[in-house]
Amino acid sequence: MYGKKVQKAVLVRPVLFISKLCMIGMVLSCISPATQEQRLSPLKSTGEYRLDDMRRYVSDDPARAIHLMGVYEVLYGQKSPNAGHDDPELSGAFADIKAEATQNLKASQAKAISEKRWDDAASLARSLSSLGISVENTGMEPDFIRADAKQQLSDGNNLRAFLGAVRAHGLKPLEFDDAMLFLERAVTVKQRRTAAFFLAVAEEGKAAEEKSNEGTSPRGNIPEDLRRYAQDQDTATDMIKGVATVLIDRGYRIERGRGIPDRVLGSAFFVDASGLLITNYHVIASEVDPRYEGYSRMAIRMGDGSSPRIPAKVIGWDKAMDLALIKAEMTPEYVFSVVDRVIPRVGDTVYAIGSPVGLEKTVTQGIVSALGRRFLQIGDVIQIDAAVNHGNSGGPVVDMAGRLVGIVFAGVEQYQGLNFAVPAERLAAALPAMIRGGKAERPWLGLTVSETVSGAEIIYVAPFTPASEQQIKEGTFIKTLNNEPVSAAQGALIPALQDILFPTRPGELVVLETSDGNRRVIMSVPRPDVPLVEAAKKDSRERIAAPLFGLILAPSMGGSFSSSYLVKKVVRGSIADEAGLSENDPVAIRGFRIEEKEGYALLNIDVKKRRMGYLETSMQLPAMLDSPDTL
DSSP, X not given: OHHXXXXXXXXXXXXXXXXXXXXXXXXXXXXXXXXXXXXXXXXOOHHHHHHHXXXXXXXXXXXXXXXXXXXXXXXXXXXXXXXXXXXXXXXXXXXXXXXXXXXXXXXXXXXXXHTTOHHHHHHHHHHHHHTTOOOTTTOOHHHHHHHHHHHHHHHTOHHHXXXXXHHHHHHSOOOHHHHXXXXXHHHHTTOHHHHHHHHHHHHHHHHHHHHHTTTOOTTOOOXXXXXXXXXXXXXXXXXXXXXXXXXXXXXXXXXXXXXXXXXXXXXXXXXXXXXXXXXXXXXXXXXXXXXXXXXXXXXXXXXXXXXXXXXXXEEEEEGGGTEEEEEESSOOSOOOOSSSOOOOOTTOEEEEEEOXXXXXXXXXXXXXXXXXXXOSSSSOEEEEOSOOOTTOTTOEEEETTSOEEEEEEEEOTTSTTOEEEEEXXXXXXXXHHHHTOEEOOOEEOOEEEEEETTEEEEEEEOTTSHHHHTTOOTTOEEEEETTXXXXXXXXXXXXXXXXXXXXXXXXXXXXXXETTSOEEEEEOEEOOSSHHHHHHHHSOHHHHHHHHHSEEEEEOTTOSSTTEEEEEEEOTTSHHXXXXXXXXXXXXXXXXXEETTTTEXXXXXXEEEGGGTTEEEEEEEEEESXXXXXX
């Protein structure tokens, strides 16, 4: 009985199969001749699809279209995007799109100029310059920055005006009349160090005019009252009036069943008479961090504990630089200059002002212990030995002339005298983006770089980034960035590269020339908060070992497991180097973990060190996620 049922089931299957074939045939017979012809028409070539990609962007985002052209030129050669084949029709279309995209960039700049959006005009000027396009007829970048600075001055936005004027002067010296405009405003708003800067610029402009006019200046003399004010000096007593205590109330936290007040204490200093102050991002993080879900209220206090608390709000922040711009509705008695700043020397005497452990208006003295420490994602920091403690974060560091040197951002609690400050020059560069409001977006190419005796070597290209799209090769060296040769003192090469990118906006075109002879025009994108976290989520653990641990691996041909590798290279000064690994050491990866909240990664490996007679050792390598070596 059971056997008969099985036989019947087996016989049914062929019948069902034949029925399905008949149904498919009926459906195919109903397809119209036009549809069949469409189905049988030749598919688009690779080049045609790539042209379609570029056409989608050529009007609304011409910089992206030009970036994609660079991608295809790298992939398929310079003549045609048609998979390397010489197709005149496709090559012509490619050239037409490139010309249209370039023309649209020019048109966007012309529109920005007509609407007096000088910041946008300057950004577009930088992109056009990367293409080698002359913009003398419409204006150069410093012209737009100067025009924007004068407009901001007219509108009463003194901080933006002063910052813009300094940047314009760095690109092209200000003329005497322009320098006098900013000098007069600096005296009016009682910013002595800012006045001192523009006095020097005005004197330079006057001397240049006298030289070109055979000893006479048609502009006249600098009024004596302006000169006298600028040449006078502020005292520590004056500067203390411009420093505030920052108080962050985060409610209560529960410990062992008891409610304990959760408070954050920091310092800040005024940089504009409108009530704008600078502090550290980590002080105000709970005010803007979307991951923080608790209660948070910010206020500042100008005196001791009996002084009133003045509500404050966050205007903008730059997490990568640990900086934040906040605002309180008050008129300060003193405003610090971020214009007449100083690049200190090791051994210079400095003063730190702040509220250590809540002791307001504390001034401590020390020296600049070292320069070029790499503790932040972007740039380097200053090491000082002036006594600072919890609560000093965000306070100013000034020299004996009252010029801003830096902003206290960290200390090593276990070791007295190891304290650090963000250089004032980096604050000045970061401020324009923070003034615009919200999170400051920085440009990102997707590269991790190592400084070697031969230059800046690219050791890692993060996936799905502008650099990976253009197939920049790991192991090559950066020769120029935005047409500037890569050169700096030992240990300062990577910060120098970051400084070139820093003033640019995401979405601008950047020129990168590498040692393999390629010169690429790349469109930057917004930098992730912690770039290597994003890379680790998308890449393999053996590849992410290069930027995080300085361990460049190659597959081991003789390994019995897929996780077996040979050390191809160890980056000098990296975690792997300090752990004693060397080239050709056999390595097996046993585990990799990212602790994103705590900010570190762990790599578990088994290694046979050649230097130890191939004795097998198990190791755990730790690394901080916020690498300072990324572009």
